[in-house]
Amino acid sequence: xxxxxxxxxxxxxxxxxxxxxxxxxxxxxxxxxxxxxxxxxxxxxxxxxxxxxxxxxxxxxxxxxxxxxxxxxxxxxxxxxxxxxxxxxxxxxxxxxxxxxxxxxxxxxxxxxxxxxxxxxxxxxxxxxxxxxxxxxxxxxxxxxxxxxxxxxxxxxxxxxxxxxxxxxxxxxxxxxxxxxx
Numbered sequence: 001x002x003x004x005x006x007x008x009x010x011x012x013x014x015x016x017x018x019x020x021x022x023x024x025x026x027x028x029x030x031x032x033x034x035x036x037x038x039x040x041x042x043x044x045x046x047x048x049x050x051x052x053x054x055x056x057x058x059x060x061x062x063x064x065x066x067x068x069x070x071x072x073x074x075x076x077x078x079x080x081x082x083x084x085x086x087x088x089x090x091x092x093x094x095x096x097x098x099x100x101x102x103x104x105x106x107x108x109x110x111x112x113x114x115x116x117x118x119x120x121x122x123x124x125x126x127x128x129x130x131x132x133x134x135x136x137x138x139x140x141x142x143x144x145x146x147x148x149x150x151x152x153x154x155x156x157x158x159x160x161x162x163x164x165x166x167x168x169x170x171x172x173x174x175x176x177x178x179x180x181x182x
Contacts, residue, residue, distance in 0.1 A: 027178040030064050032056065032071065032138075034173040036151045037081060042165035050169075051152035056137070057145040064179035065145045071138035073175040076100055076131075078124065079114035082167035086159020092130075092171040093152045094137070099130030100171070105158055114172065134173060141177070 038050030057065055078092060078100060088108050091101040106123050115121035133149075141147040153169050 026181060027069060028064075028181050029176050030060055030179050032059050032175040032177050034059060034149070034151070034175060035170060037168045037170040038153050040082075040157070040163060040167040040169065042163050042167075044162045046157045046161060046163065047155070048157070048169070049152070049154035051150060053148050053150050056141045056147045056149065060177065064177065067180045068142050068177045069180055071141055071175060071177045073134050073138060073173055075116050075118040075172075075174040076126065076134075077114040077116040077119075077170075077172040077174070078102075078111060079170045079172070080108055080111040080168065081170065082164070084108040084157065084160055084164065084167055086157055086161075088155060088157055088169070090153055090155035090169055093150075093154075094130050094133045094173075095150050096152070097130045097133045098127040099133070100124050100126050102155075105156075108157070111169075114170075134175075138175060138177075 034054060034056070036052050036054065038048070038052075040048040076099065078090060080088065086108055087105040088111065089102050089105040092099050100117075102123055103125055104123075110123060115123045117124070117126055137147055137149045151171050151173075153171055155169070157163060
């Protein structure tokens with residue numbers, strides 16, 4: 001409550017001293033979540049793969065597209081959906097370039113909580129060429145709202161067979177853009 005009273009007081013002072021005009025815009029950080037969950041087919045096949053093209057402009061509010069000043073990513077994650085009593089070995093790619101892969105076959109349940117770059121996961125390794133590709137695409141997006149990237153995964157399961165329905169592998173790139181608001 002004290003904070004609100006103080007802010008109203010501060011705004012009153014600014015309004016009465018001629019500070020009601022803001023001549024320059026300011027930057028707002030806007031989340032740009034780049035994520036795809038790939039369904040793993042039920043049945044006897046223990047291998048899986050999937051690919052999708054994502055248009056970055058579709059991932060944020062269109063009103064920001066003409067005012068993007070910078071872009072960055074801050075985490076890369078892999079997580080699973082569904083229950084499987086076995087292990088998973090997976091690789092995630094961006095535009096056909098390796099981005100992240102498991103260091104070994106790990107229990108499926110270990111990925112129910114996302115494993116990430118930011119979390120310093122020992123279950124994943126990250127490829128610098130894939131990370132560079134993310135940076136390239138985000139820099140391109142600043143000037144070209146039609147920028148796309150292709151996310152894909154492939155890997156194998158071991159243990160429980162046949163593979164039950166309802167399983168998925170999710171590849172997430174958590175990013176932000178700074179948009180100028182006037």
